[in-house]
Amino acid sequence: MRRQKLPERGNTMRRLEASKTYRILESGPIVMVCTNDGARSNIMTMGFHMMVQHAPPLIGCVVGPWDHSFTALRATGECVLAVPGADLARTVVDVGNCSGAEVDKFEHFGLATSKAAKVKAPLLSDCLYNIECVVHDDTLVDKYQLFILEAVAAWSNDSRKERRFLHHHGDGTFTADGERFDLRDRMTLWKQFQVDL
Amino acid sequence: MRRQKLPERGNTMRRLEASKTYRILESGPIVMVCTNDGARSNIMTMGFHMMVQHAPPLIGCVVGPWDHSFTALRATGECVLAVPGADLARTVVDVGNCSGAEVDKFEHFGLATSKAAKVKAPLLSDCLYNIECVVHDDTLVDKYQLFILEAVAAWSNDSRKERRFLHHHGDGTFTADGERFDLRDRMTLWKQFQVDL
Numbered sequence: 533m534r535r536q537k538l539p540e541r542g543n544t545m546r547r548l549e550a551s552k553t554y555r556i557l558e559s560g561p562i563v564m565v566c567t568n569d570g571a572r573s574n575i576m577t578m579g580f581h582m583m584v585q586h587a588p589p590l591i592g593c594v595v596g597p598w599d600h601s602f603t604a605l606r607a608t609g610e611c612v613l614a615v616p617g618a619d620l621a622r623t624v625v626d627v628g629n630c631s632g633a634e635v636d637k638f639e640h641f642g643l644a645t646s647k648a649a650k651v652k653a654p655l656l657s658d659c660l661y662n663i664e665c666v667v668h669d670d671t672l673v674d675k676y677q678l679f680i681l682e683a684v685a686a687w688s689n690d691s692r693k694e695r696r697f698l699h700h701h702g703d704g705t706f707t708a709d710g711e712r713f714d715l716r717d718r719m720t721l722w723k724q725f726q727v728d729l
Numbered sequence: 730m731r732r733q734k735l736p737e738r739g740n741t742m743r744r745l746e747a748s749k750t751y752r753i754l755e756s757g758p759i760v761m762v763c764t765n766d767g768a769r770s771n772i773m774t775m776g777f778h779m780m781v782q783h784a785p786p787l788i789g790c791v792v793g794p795w796d797h798s799f800t801a802l803r804a805t806g807e808c809v810l811a812v813p814g815a816d817l818a819r820t821v822v823d824v825g826n827c828s829g830a831e832v833d834k835f836e837h838f839g840l841a842t843s844k845a846a847k848v849k850a851p852l853l854s855d856c857l858y859n860i861e862c863v864v865h866d867d868t869l870v871d872k873y874q875l876f877i878l879e880a881v882a883a884w885s886n887d888s889r890k891e892r893r894f895l896h897h898h899g900d901g902t903f904t905a906d907g908e909r910f911d912l913r914d915r916m917t918l919w920k921q922f923q924v925d926l
Contacts, residue, residue: 558776559896559904560757579755582779583899584791584873592779592789592875621910629917671868676781676877678789680869696907699756699896702780703923704916707756710893710907713818719901720826726900 539638541657543646545687548661548729553589553683555729556615556661557581561697562624562706564659565595566612566645568652569604574632575643575656576601577624579700581613586725589683590668596677600632604653605679609667612648613681614656617694618708624698649685660695661729662687688729736835738854740843742884745858745926750786750880752926753812753858754778758894759821759903761856762792763809763842764801765849771829772840772853773798774821776897778810783922786880787865793874797829801850802876806864809845810878811853814891815905821895846882857892858926859884885926 557563565578581593591613595602605611616624627637638645638654645654648664655662664687669680696708716726754760762775777791788810792799802808813821824834835842835851842851845861852859861884866877893905913923 555899558757558899560755580780582789582791583777584875590873594779594781618908618910621912622915625912625915628919629915669869669872672866672877675866676787678781678877680873697896697904698910699894699906702751702755704911704913704919706910706912707894707906708908708910709896709904711815711905713815713895713903713905714901715818715822715903716901718819718822718826722825722901 539642539644541644541646543655545655545662545689548686548688550589550683550686551587552727552729553591553663553686554583554586554725555727556663557591558583559697560699561615562700564614564616564624564627564656565601566614566653566656567601567604567608568654569607573638573645573654574601574604575627575637577628584680591665591681591683593679593681594677595679608652610651610653611665612651612653612655613663613665614659615661616659616698617692618696618698619694620658621698621706625704655687657689658692660689660692736839736841738841738843740852742852742859742886745883745885747786747880747883748784749924749926750788750860750883751780751783751922752924753860754788755780756894757896758812759897761811761813761821761824761853762798763811763850763853764798764805765851766801766804770835770851771798771801772824772834774825781877788862788878788880790876790878791874792876802864805849807848807850808862809848809850809852810860810862811856812858813856813895814889815893815895816891817855818895818903822901852884855889857886857889
């Protein structure tokens with residue numbers, strides 16, 4: 533399949549220190565993974581991920597050979613993790629329903645992209661946050677398809693009005709972030725992690 | 730420190746197939762980890778965890794030597810992951826604020842326990858779900874404190890009225906599960922994972 537022209541916007545996002553990645557991912561939002569194999573970009577939905585270390589920011593995630601993105605991630609060692617707001621719930625499911633081997637998902641779903649700073653995979657312009665990553669450790673990839681990524685750049689799209697993350701309950705049901713409990717004063721340990729995004 | 734008498738209730742929870750663990754953990758709830766070192770039990774709060782595999786159910790999680798629970802988890806290879814409802818937000822923080830080296834947290838915070846089926850660590854009676862785990866792979870423990878656990882039994886406490894999970898945003902703020910999006914019909918792949926808890 534030849535490369536398709538993607539809808540692309542200038543990157544007007546605000547740069548974040550990559551060390552703030554845990555503030556984006558620790559709560560377990562559903563994410564979309566962008567890759568670029570040198571010829572074209574692809575995108576998939578991913579629910580199996582975690583923070584492994586605050587700094588340098590390490591992320592664990594499962595991308596398997598059954599995912600078309602696996603080959604590009606393996607070959608390039610790069611990807612972008614994009615965190616959608618609740619307004620993109622249907623897109624999250626639709627992107628997970630089809631394979632990049634058969635369809636250009638950016639074009640098919642009208643997903644605008646912007647250029648990343650440190651990796652070739654694109655940022656997803658309409659997501660709340662984008663995290664540029666490089667593969668840090670592939671020790672457990674063959675056994676569990678478990679990659680350890682390092683976040684090398686991060687972005688916030690402050691123009692998005694819908695700020696709620698989406699959490700996938702494993703069966704096609706999702707919840708958006710609801711009632712907020714601010715227990716920062718009560719948390720006496722780990723004060724150094726109380727940074728703004 | 731000698732063993733303290735814990736408030737213990739009979740286990741009146743409903744047994745779940747351990748293979749349903751992804752339905753509990755994929756959305757990224759904050760969890761509490763119970764261990765038992767042979768002499769006494771301990772509990773900690775944990776936000777760095779993920780599903781690694783649906784079946785057999787594998788879970789990745791970070792427990793470090795800075796956590797008092799680390800020694801027991803290393804020595805026994807067993808733990809329980811307990812998922813609290815939003816009504817336990819303050820307990821989640823308080824448990825994370827202190828060390829089991831200095832205080833019996835079950836007694837101090839009045840946390841009732843019940844007996845697990847397959848491991849010596851206790852279940853937390855007032856949590857929504859409890860997952861009994863054994864260490865499956867410790868390859869990355871020395872490097873990243875990353876354990877791969879296998880879920881060997883799971884329980885639901887259907888009597889709890891507060892059903893919302895809590896998600897930790899890394900800084901002492903939490904959100905409870907909010908608006909629900911049921912996109913099961915839209916999800917055409919992975920239909921086999923649409924099981925009830």
